[in-house]
Amino acid sequence: MTQQQNVLVVGEGGREFAIAKKLQESTHVQQVYCAPGNVGMESVGIQQVDIAENDFPRLIDFAKTHEIAWTFVGPEDSLVEGIVDEFHAAGLKIYGPTARAAQLEGSKDYALNFMDHYGVPTAKHHGYRDQTAALKGLDEFGFPLVIKENGLAGGKGVVIVRDRAEAVRTVEEMFANGQSRLVLEECLVGPEYSLFLALSNGHYRILPMAQDHKRAYDGDRGPNTGGMGAYSPLPQLAKNDYQRMIDEVVKPTVQGLVAGNYHYHGILYIGLIMTVAGPKVIEYNVRLGDPETQVILPRLTTDLYELVDAALKDEPLPEIQVSEQATFGVVVAAEGYPQKPVHGQPLVKLPAMDGVVIDYANVKGDLNHLRGAGGRLLMVLSMADSLQVAHDQVYQYLDQRHLQQCYYRHDIGSKAGL
Template sequence: MKILVIGSGAREHVLARELAQSQRVETVYCLPGNPGMTLDAIQTVAVELTDFAGMIDFAQQNAISYTIVGPEQPLVAGIVDAFQTAGLTIFGPTKAAAALEGSKTFAKEIMAKAQVPTAGYQTFTTVTPALAALAAQNYPVVIKADGLAAGKGVVIAPDLAVATTTIERFFEQGVTSILMEDYLSGEEFSLMALVADGQVYPLPVAQDHKRAFEGDLGPNTGGMGAYCPVPQVSAAVVQETVDQILQPVVAAMADVGTPFTGVLYAGLIATKAGVKVIEFNVRFGDPETQVVLPRMTGDWAQVFEQLVSHKTPTLTWQTDGMTLGVVVAAEGYPTEATVPVELAPTSQFQAATSQFSFAGVAGTQDQLIGTGGRLLTAVVTAIDLPTARQQVYADLKALAQPGTFYRQDIGHQALT
């Protein structure tokens, strides 16, 4: 069969590579993809993420068996609806269901209906009342842009001055609504699940590192690294999360007329009062996907084929070892514009111990150029976390290029 993956980042690179390993699969296309994906015999297609007609035409002309969507933007814009109207098989939420990520206010309303624990919040649509409300806040306070922001629309404001600046900046940038949330303290973790026909199939837990710099300092990013499994999050906590958060939310979505199919990502925090929701996404996380998907010992192409055929997926997981992923980004990410930077020759990436998935790159198979933002993720699976860290950081040190940076403490929570 032929499979189409929508997206161009490291998440989509890993997804396409895992699908291509199946004996069931003839070709995996990634649209638009990036030149780094061609190192794994993934065929990239130069069609923009906003060109639904072009995507549909490609899928029809190439007899695509099914399509999987990586990034949130086309999901929120209604790509699933468009494909289904054209009679094409696609795995993901409809436009209405994708509002669970596209609108943080909608997500809060669903959580309230499902009686799911989350931070207390207020919503503001103009700057004056938002600023007035700051006087009554306990600090730190969390301020979120109510819409898609590629993981960068959240600021944890430590004091009144930073909160004021953040609110003014969001509204100046054209944000039409913000949320002001209570700050939650505890152990953060990510739980992704495949959802189809009202059933929830959880994947192993991962832990993301959102801040740009070591010690969890600096601005929020789309994610600077992750590891899986997370030893400090017990199996009992995971089961509690599935039973008390994911299943009720899926049921609530159906109750309000927006049944959910696709990947449900829960950003969670284990507090002294139990597990609470930080955010929901409606697609695979990035960089969590890079460390979770390779731990499945079965056939990913079969899993998605089963899901779109209304069958129970066959999910089998590696139970030992640790998978660690470290993101390399362009200097200045996520706050400053960056200039293109020449990466190490691809022959050096292919000779390394780590497995690489590429994101913000251009160039050729022989020489990739970093174009800005997150450039790539290096992933190692080893017997334990210290060994994985040693291997991945040795590779990154050998491949380091001026104009790039990466955090050197990914996984520190599991070590302490």
């Protein structure tokens, strides 16, 4: 057997919990470190590192002194700020796109221009750099209309407006809050899907599909969040629709990355909507999604270390092998999330039991005395022979517990008929 390696995961949330846990399962791995991580990671043997995810000099020093084979970047902020470029300059291996490629998430306008240039189907759209032009541009669109902040917004910088008065108010508020650019987009109608590619320059593998639930409350009501629950696989996705996604979206996207000399080594998340005219891209993200990662990676039977290692060495990527079992997860969030989440609430001890596991995110304290640290606190997950069984196990588990100053959606999976 080859020598086991140390790897580093950058980030601190539920997504990074799932990535680190999956890497820790590999026979090639000695120890997974996570910077800054969260205290819940101790429950699965992940070692926290007290370094902020944007403190690149200290992360580089840690990678050198701890003989890190390579680093896996979780959050988009670090990628957009250029962590990959900094690691490359230091002679270190790191899995993620460069700052230039990360603009596909860092700027909505940049991503839409990329789609236009390389023939990737998307919504009718236009970017604006000032309020006067944006208000005048409203006349080019009907309602409902999608208004997006151009930069990173943690999945929450999107507003769907129903009429002109609401549109004017939203545009004025976005510019008043410091936006230097925003995008107006045609409102597409249809089911949404999350598709993830593991890329090595022009070569790629498609990870299992997942369904996210962005709105805060049951019935897809309330403000957009980072995601309130997910499941995989997707029984409602027809095979021919999936093939159209590959042919009409994935292939021209990858061809564009090659033609544009992006040298993309990392994850590309494609947010899709299946319209009556076919699949269209809502957005690109340049990393794994949260909470989709937590339901995708448990189904992946391919060794994640081997997949990433091959990509970084520009070797042939291993075939993706996926379990026939289904995974289902519900996010427990702090009361008041996403606008004003409560902090510091005590979290009752949540043991893994009856096919249920916990992926921790925004928590502090220690494993026996956990407290909420705002936002999405944790995810309750189940893996079972069917989505229905996994769904029932998660909700039975949650229904038996009193979670103080917390909330969760009760209808995750409804789009799959659960």
